[in-house]
Amino acid sequence: MRTPMMKAVTCVALALASGMCFGAGKKFGATYMTLNNPFFIALNDGIKAVTDKSGDKLITLDPALDQAKQIAEIEDLIAQKVDAIFLNPVDWKGVRPALEAAKAAGIPVINVDAPVFDTALVATVVASDNYKAGVLVAQDVMKRMKSANVVLLEHPTAKSAIDRTQSFVDTIKGHDGYKIVARQSSMGQLEQAMPVMENIIQAQAKIDVVMGLNDPTAMGALAALRSANRENGVLIYGVDGAPDAKKMIQEGKMTATAAQSPKGIGKLAAESAYKILAHQQVPALQLVPVFLIDKTNVAKFGVAGWQ
Numbered sequence: 001m002r003t004p005m006m007k008a009v010t011c012v013a014l015a016l017a018s019g020m021c022f023g024a025g026k027k028f029g030a031t032y033m034t035l036n037n038p039f040f041i042a043l044n045d046g047i048k049a050v051t052d053k054s055g056d057k058l059i060t061l062d063p064a065l066d067q068a069k070q071i072a073e074i075e076d077l078i079a080q081k082v083d084a085i086f087l088n089p090v091d092w093k094g095v096r097p098a099l100e101a102a103k104a105a106g107i108p109v110i111n112v113d114a115p116v117f118d119t120a121l122v123a124t125v126v127a128s129d130n131y132k133a134g135v136l137v138a139q140d141v142m143k144r145m146k147s148a149n150v151v152l153l154e155h156p157t158a159k160s161a162i163d164r165t166q167s168f169v170d171t172i173k174g175h176d177g178y179k180i181v182a183r184q185s186s187m188g189q190l191e192q193a194m195p196v197m198e199n200i201i202q203a204q205a206k207i208d209v210v211m212g213l214n215d216p217t218a219m220g221a222l223a224a225l226r227s228a229n230r231e232n233g234v235l236i237y238g239v240d241g242a243p244d245a246k247k248m249i250q251e252g253k254m255t256a257t258a259a260q261s262p263k264g265i266g267k268l269a270a271e272s273a274y275k276i277l278a279h280q281q282v283p284a285l286q287l288v289p290v291f292l293i294d295k296t297n298v299a300k301f302g303v304a305g306w307q
Helices: 004-018 039-053 065-081 096-103 130-144 159-172 188-203 214-229 243-250 262-277
Strands: 025-033 057-061 083-086 109-112 124-128 148-154 176-186 210-214 237-241 254-261 285-288 289-296
Touching: 025 039, 039 057, 039 096, 039 262, 057 065, 057 289, 065 083, 065 096, 065 130, 083 262, 096 109, 109 262, 124 130, 124 262, 130 159, 130 210, 130 237, 130 254, 130 289, 148 159, 148 214, 159 176, 159 237, 176 188, 176 237, 188 214, 210 214, 214 243, 243 254, 243 289
Parallel strands: 025 057, 025 083, 083 109, 109 124, 124 285, 148 176, 148 210, 210 237, 237 254
Antiparallel strands: 254 289
8 A cells, every 4th residue: 555655755756757746847838820831830840849859848729810719829828827838920910918918927928930010028039031031032033024913912910921022022113024913812821812813813814923922822823823724824932832832843833932941940939938938048039041942942952841
């Protein structure tokens, strides 16, 4: 028969071995605008690889593009007393109440991929150089075509997408041969990009370039163009460097993608969280480089996974 003293000794042994009994070990929360995008799954994997290595717990939530739901998720994570929260906001401005709640609770927020509007309320922003992504796409368009009718598929509530679209516009500005003939939101979703692009196709007799805010959007646009037999000669760009997009680039169906490293973002974000919890300084903004992948270099990166 085990006495209370024996049970206590056993519990101490387990605590030392596995961080149990006394609640040792850290608990993190993560919420992304949607997990209906392999980019965020890869980003979450990057975070989880670091937290798992430390024997800590990561709670991953999906608000499915609903800002009210994401705020409720963050409130729940606060109630669970997580040590830190990784946040990719549905709406870069609308998420503010959740940021204020986390700050009041003393829980640091590591803002990943798409910056929030109120950056003073987060501990750090870890994101791709999204402005550079749009520049790379615009420069490639200008290298391939002297003039073009351009369609922009955007996501006006995500700062990452805003930066990509704005930088594309800024880069072609002053070059009269490039005309934006349509600019509509697809919320970064393939399923939403298809009908949006179908409507644009009906309204525009000539489309030369489609700039999608991400790879799913670009693939949705491609599906609509192919359905209408309008894909020939159209340059189609995404942003992400997703495996499916790289495969389409390899096959000549997509033109290029401004590639990100979601696992790299996740790894840096997780490492930053541990530094913050150890009261170490981290930069307020940490940008991860982006680069263009097209048919000339796609084999270097491969199509089986993320770079």
